[in-house]
Amino acid sequence: MSGLKLFHTTMSGATEVAPRLAETEADVQGLVETHMETLLGVQFLASEYSTGPVHGGRIDSLGLDENGSPVVVEYKRGLDAGVINQGLFYLSWLVDHRAEFEHLIRDRLGATAAAQVLWSSPRLICIAGDFTRYDVHALREHRRSIDLVRYRFFGRDLLGLETMASVSGRAPAVRRVRRRSTVLAVKGGQSTALDELAQALDETLLGLGDGVNCVQRKTYRAYQRLRNFACACPPQKTKLLVYLKVDPKEVDLVPGFTRDVTGLGHHGTGDLEVQLRTLQDLDRAQDLFRASYAAA
Structure with missing residues (x-):
């Protein structure tokens, strides 16, 4: 991750802990959803949320950030040039279906939280093994709040998250x-x-x-x-x-x-x-x- 190296140190020496990708995309998604508030500052709402037969898609994760902004989280195991466009596709659907999202929040978090959703700044968080320079450049062309986050696993129980790029749509x-x-x-x-x-x-x-x-x-x-x-x-x-x-x-x-x-x-x-x-x-x-x- 940007040349960062992690070492396990003991009295006898130091051993590098090699970074690795997840075996499957679901491994990343499951871990982040379990600890979403700690890792991203986002309350987890739903996984693999169906956008209906007409739209024909499933949002990897839905959440609500600490300011009340709706959040779509999309995951890719490695490098995938389509992750931003896919995420924006789902984010547009979410903005067009506000009542459905507020109903979900009402069920999960209560009526007060549903009434305080901040629709002026919906967010997309893309978590992937890597991003290209074209991905980073593409962020500047959009009027949405987008975060590109690169992940790596270290050893058995260490997860690293690195924010590669962020843009504000506001x-x-x-x-x-x-x-x-x-x-x-x-x-x-x-x-x-x-x-x-x-x-x-x-x-x-x-x-x-x-x-x-x-x-x-x-x-x-x-x-x-x-x-x-x-x-x-x-x-x-x-x-x-x-x-x-x-x-x-x-x-x-x-x-x-x-x-x-x-x-x-x-x-x-x-x-x-x-x-x-x-x-x-x-x-x-x-x-x-x-x-x-x-x-x-």
Whole structure:
């Protein structure tokens, strides 16, 4: 995987653990579906979902991500040039059959979850043994949120996932949201400094790497790679709250700047709360932002 080598080390030496593909596509699919929330940040809903006799297909996996966006997951054992087009074919079907999908969610997760589906940003995740440069280029030609994820098995019980490329189908919406947030801050009596801080935070999180997708919900804005890595809440009177996917136990918590919110109710996802009051706070949080991004 991009030249990455894995070694098993002992006192007597080191032995390379050779990467391998799955024996069958079903081996990859079964493992990911069993641990989908941990691996992808997606709640598993259905496997081999039939699109009906007219459409004549089966969606490998259906899920709902942590922001409420519908997710289609397609798998290929090795390299397959048709995986993106096949996935987009199923994603288009899903968007055209919203009521059916919401009925599925109502059965699995309840009426509240079904009423909060975010149809503005449906996602396609393709998991395969490899992708070509043509696959990566093709992503830029689509107006959907797509993630290309390469897998490898190592030994008997290790799985590696590498995000090869990601594109957001909502880039224009991100720019509109940024301007709207400025207006809301001014109307709400927020200071110019806090408004500038919110814009600087937005630019910082979007600039951490390629393929960052910004998803706007009513109570927070999620910054997403394969999974959410940051959730920013609307400005409060004197500060901004950002929640990160960083283990608070691995951070030297600073009162008034970082807080462990594990088990505490809050908007967005993540157990580490970062409180930003000034641009200096934003600079102090850079390493935390990068750590959360790298883990997504």
